[in-house]
Amino acid sequence: MSAKPAILVTAADLAPQAEALLGNFEIIYAGKTPQAADLVALAQRHNPVGIIVRYGAVTPEIMDAAPALKVISKHGSGTDTIDKPAAAARGIEVTAAVGANAAAVAEQALALLLGCAKSVVQLNQRMHAGHWDKATHKSVELAGRTIGLIGLGAIGRRFARMCDAMDMRVIGFDPFAADLPACIEPVELEAIWRESDAISLHCPLTPENRAMINAQTLARCKPRLMLVNTARGGLIDEPALLAAVQSGQVAVAGLDSFAVEPMTVPHIFHGQPGFVLSPHIGGVTSAAYVNMGVAAAQNTLGVLAALNEAG
Known part of the structure; x- marks a missing residue:
C-alpha cells in the first residue's frame, strides 16, 4: 500500500488536469464497469479517504469497507447513485460538480428536441433507403410553441435561453429555484402538463418525483406532446411512455437516460417508432470531461482541506 492517502475513482480514467490536482494522493481506478463487489474489495484494500463517482453506485457496504472515507465526490451533477442518508450517518460529505457539464447537457437536450421536431433520424433513414419525402412530410x-421545463438549475436555465432564442415560450417548474431569468415564466407543475407542446426534464431524481412522467400525467398533457429527458431515467414510467407514444398522445420522445443503465437488451423501446435514443452521453464531451473531473477533484480536496483545518 502506498504511503499516500488513496482516492478511489469508480471508472477507468480521469482527465489529466484532474489527476494533476490529486498529485498528493494515490489514485485507484476501478475500471470501466465497476460492480459493487469490486468497489468493496478496492475500498478494503486501499481504505480511501475519498471516492470520485463516475459509474456505479456507492452503497453503505462500500462506505463501511473504507473507515478513512471522508468525502464522496460526484463526477457530474446527479448524486442519486450515492446513498446520501448512509453517508450522512457516517459523517461522510457528498459533493457534486454542479454546472460543470451544463453546456454539454443543454446542447444534447436541444439536439434531441430538434431531432424530435424535425424528424432528423427518420428522414435520414428514409433518404439512405432511397426515398424523397418532400411532398408528404x-x-x-x-417558434411560437410552449416548452415546459421541469428543473431550473444550471442545465435547465441554459437550455431555457436556447429555447427563448428560437422564439419559444418557456415555462418552468422548480420549487427550489430563485432569481430566474426573464426568459422563464415560473408556473406550477399542473401548468406544465396543461400548456406545454414539449416538455424537457432537468431535475434530479428523488423518491418524491420517481416516475413523475406516468400514465396519469401524460393523459393531462396536450395531444402530440414531444418529451425530452437528459436527466434521469427513473423520472419516467417507461411502459406508460411506450403506451402514450403508441397511442399518439406523445408524438415523439427524445431520451438520453433510462431506468436501468446500460439499457437492458432487449428493451421495450427498441425498434419502436417515435423514439430518438442516445446512451446517456449528454454530459460526455471533451470539455465536460475535463470540467467535471477538475470540479470533482477540487470538491474532494476542499472537503479534505477543511477537515484538516478543523482537526
Missing part, C-alpha cells in the same frame, strides 16, 4: 416549427 411536414415537420414541427418550434
Whole structure:
C-alpha cells in the first residue's frame, strides 16, 4: 500500500488536469464497469479517504469497507447513485460538480428536441433507403410553441435561453429555484402538463418525483406532446411512455437516460417508432470531461482541506 492517502475513482480514467490536482494522493481506478463487489474489495484494500463517482453506485457496504472515507465526490451533477442518508450517518460529505457539464447537457437536450421536431433520424433513414419525402412530410416549427421545463438549475436555465432564442415560450417548474431569468415564466407543475407542446426534464431524481412522467400525467398533457429527458431515467414510467407514444398522445420522445443503465437488451423501446435514443452521453464531451473531473477533484480536496483545518 502506498504511503499516500488513496482516492478511489469508480471508472477507468480521469482527465489529466484532474489527476494533476490529486498529485498528493494515490489514485485507484476501478475500471470501466465497476460492480459493487469490486468497489468493496478496492475500498478494503486501499481504505480511501475519498471516492470520485463516475459509474456505479456507492452503497453503505462500500462506505463501511473504507473507515478513512471522508468525502464522496460526484463526477457530474446527479448524486442519486450515492446513498446520501448512509453517508450522512457516517459523517461522510457528498459533493457534486454542479454546472460543470451544463453546456454539454443543454446542447444534447436541444439536439434531441430538434431531432424530435424535425424528424432528423427518420428522414435520414428514409433518404439512405432511397426515398424523397418532400411532398408528404411536414415537420414541427418550434417558434411560437410552449416548452415546459421541469428543473431550473444550471442545465435547465441554459437550455431555457436556447429555447427563448428560437422564439419559444418557456415555462418552468422548480420549487427550489430563485432569481430566474426573464426568459422563464415560473408556473406550477399542473401548468406544465396543461400548456406545454414539449416538455424537457432537468431535475434530479428523488423518491418524491420517481416516475413523475406516468400514465396519469401524460393523459393531462396536450395531444402530440414531444418529451425530452437528459436527466434521469427513473423520472419516467417507461411502459406508460411506450403506451402514450403508441397511442399518439406523445408524438415523439427524445431520451438520453433510462431506468436501468446500460439499457437492458432487449428493451421495450427498441425498434419502436417515435423514439430518438442516445446512451446517456449528454454530459460526455471533451470539455465536460475535463470540467467535471477538475470540479470533482477540487470538491474532494476542499472537503479534505477543511477537515484538516478543523482537526
